[in-house]
Amino acid sequence: MARIDYSDPAAASERTREILGKNRNANIFRMMAHSPSYLEQYCRLGGAIRNKGELDPVIRELAITRTGILCEAPYEVAAHKRIGGYVGVTEEQNAALEDWQTASCFTDVQRAALAFTDEIVALHRPTDATFKAIAAKLTPGALVELQLSVGFYIMTSKFLESFAIDMQPVSEVV
Numbered sequence: 001m002a003r004i005d006y007s008d009p010a011a012a013s014e015r016t017r018e019i020l021g022k023n024r025n026a027n028i029f030r031m032m033a034h035s036p037s038y039l040e041q042y043c044r045l046g047g048a049i050r051n052k053g054e055l056d057p058v059i060r061e062l063a064i065t066r067t068g069i070l071c072e073a074p075y076e077v078a079a080h081k082r083i084g085g086y087v088g089v090t091e092e093q094n095a096a097l098e099d100w101q102t103a104s105c106f107t108d109v110q111r112a113a114l115a116f117t118d119e120i121v122a123l124h125r126p127t128d129a130t131f132k133a134i135a136a137k138l139t140p141g142a143l144v145e146l147q148l149s150v151g152f153y154i155m156t157s158k159f160l161e162s163f164a165i166d167m168q169p170v171s172e173v174v
Helices: 014-022 027-032 036-051 057-070 074-087 091-102 108-123 128-135 140-162
Strands: none
Touching (some): 014 036, 027 036, 027 140, 036 140, 057 074, 057 091, 057 108, 074 140, 091 108, 128 140
16 A cells, blocks of 8 residues: 555646646656656656667667666556556566576676666666676667666666555556
């Protein structure tokens, strides 16, 4: 159960109701709507991460889902496994993300991106060797997008867990 009540969409501004509607009134956004200006900017950046960059969407979703796993945020993991499926992440890959190092279903660039993700979450920054490995495989723009995606979803995972956002059937909100 959430630690504080979700915002009431009926009491929100027209703009906030519009944003909530575009996001299917998912619990994460209803909680965030307690701060309408932050909700709007969060959604803008999230939209850019998911729709505007050059980073391969499969790599992005593998990294985001792995971030959710490492941050112990089941809401995030469930949502992004589903989103990943829409962009080409296979069921085998989603199933292997818990222990990706021993799985054979990832390409070299996906493995480098997952190592980069693991180190950002666990070590707070990648080692030189891990950074060089992924930098050799991505353009500078895609590398920036990968790091910002991981950072954004660390924040999102921590938000979900800090407020104990209730899970919803993922098919209803993603």
